[in-house]
Amino acid sequence: MYEKFISNLMKTLLAGVLFCVSGIVSIVSADGHAVTLRMSTPASATDQRSIALEKVFAPAVADFAKYEPHYNGSLIKQGSELEAIASGDLEMSITSAQELAQFFPEFSILATGYVHQDAAHQVRVFNDPLMDAFKAKAENELGVKLLSIMYLGRRHVNLRQCRDEVNVQTPADLAGINIRMPGTDAWQFLGKALGANPTPMAFTEVYTALSTKSVDGQDNPLPTVVDAKFYEVTCQIALTAHLVDLNYVAFSKSVWDKLSSDQQASVQKAAVDAAESARQIQLQKEEDLVSFLKDKGLEIYEPNLAAFRSHVQKMYLETDASDPWPEGMLDKINALGN
Numbered sequence: 001m002y003e004k005f006i007s008n009l010m011k012t013l014l015a016g017v018l019f020c021v022s023g024i025v026s027i028v029s030a031d032g033h034a035v036t037l038r039m040s041t042p043a044s045a046t047d048q049r050s051i052a053l054e055k056v057f058a059p060a061v062a063d064f065a066k067y068e069p070h071y072n073g074s075l076i077k078q079g080s081e082l083e084a085i086a087s088g089d090l091e092m093s094i095t096s097a098q099e100l101a102q103f104f105p106e107f108s109i110l111a112t113g114y115v116h117q118d119a120a121h122q123v124r125v126f127n128d129p130l131m132d133a134f135k136a137k138a139e140n141e142l143g144v145k146l147l148s149i150m151y152l153g154r155r156h157v158n159l160r161q162c163r164d165e166v167n168v169q170t171p172a173d174l175a176g177i178n179i180r181m182p183g184t185d186a187w188q189f190l191g192k193a194l195g196a197n198p199t200p201m202a203f204t205e206v207y208t209a210l211s212t213k214s215v216d217g218q219d220n221p222l223p224t225v226v227d228a229k230f231y232e233v234t235c236q237i238a239l240t241a242h243l244v245d246l247n248y249v250a251f252s253k254s255v256w257d258k259l260s261s262d263q264q265a266s267v268q269k270a271a272v273d274a275a276e277s278a279r280q281i282q283l284q285k286e287e288d289l290v291s292f293l294k295d296k297g298l299e300i301y302e303p304n305l306a307a308f309r310s311h312v313q314k315m316y317l318e319t320d321a322s323d324p325w326p327e328g329m330l331d332k333i334n335a336l337g338n
Helices: 002-021 048-060 081-086 097-101 105-111 119-127 129-142 185-193 203-211 222-227 253-258 261-295 305-317 329-335
Strands: 035-040 065-070 092-095 144-159 178-181 197-200 217-220 236-252 299-301
Touching: 035 253, 048 065, 048 144, 048 261, 081 092, 081 097, 081 129, 081 144, 081 236, 097 105, 097 236, 105 129, 105 329, 119 129, 119 144, 119 236, 119 261, 129 144, 129 329, 144 222, 144 253, 144 261, 178 185, 185 197, 185 305, 203 217, 217 222, 222 261, 236 253, 236 261, 236 305, 261 299, 305 329
Parallel strands: 035 065, 035 092, 178 197, 178 217, 236 299
Antiparallel strands: 092 236, 144 217, 144 236
16 A cells, blocks of 8 residues: 555656646646736727737637736736836736837837838838847846737828818928827927927817817828718828837746747747737728728828938937937838838
8 A cells, every 4th residue: 555655656746747847837827727928908808909819819829828818907007017027917018119118218219200111011120130139128128028010000191171272292291281299299209300380289179170270180090080080170181101100019038938949939929920910900991991081082192202201210310319229220121111
């Protein structure tokens, strides 16, 4: 009996050792998953980014991880997600270049007007070696691994005047045009760089301001133009694409280091696939909205983007806004464009 007890005990201990060595180590949850990946975001559950992560990312890692999303900032206060990952209180989030720039000012170049040209350009920039130093800094100094890049959409100039009154082809055509833009210094600078007179105003006041001609226009992605019904009080959209907005899928480096190489590969691929799924859906939505807005009577056209890009980048380079940017970085990003 004693010998049988010892034999069973040794088998149990050996099984435990083998389990630990297998690489699915220290954080086995009660339901048998190797790790729980809590994802905190200020976005809603119906946001395209949220849907993609839940439908594409979660199933791809389900063999070893439980994906646990928390929406509307319900777990971590908006703006505090990166600090929560750094302190070990969160495993995943969706972050922006603006947020990363609060820790590492050089990230500000990636949140600047006319740096990214479109969704495909975003991906090329993110995957290029020029981003290696940025990613390494986030990992080594903040404990945040950037897995993939998500496309949010392009901001355009939406005016109440029709095209026969204001035909936007270059920044010179926006001279004297009052465009509502967010009130921060960065946004106001971008408005001036576009050639317009940027007017700070609460978003909730924009519809009335357009209808009473207090402002001439506003800038937002097409889904916002539709959701806010700005098409009811405007006449045209110049597809300036002056800001191609993005997010990054941010992942805890400490959790990443505890995964096996196969698990890391699965997490990486799942994040890339989720971002691509959301990207394609967002691009299709934008295309559909162009047709919708044209049906509503708006004139929609593309101005001289090269003229806008050249003018805006020149203005950034002539100010201290570009001081944190690595030397030659903008030229390298431009070279990856169209």
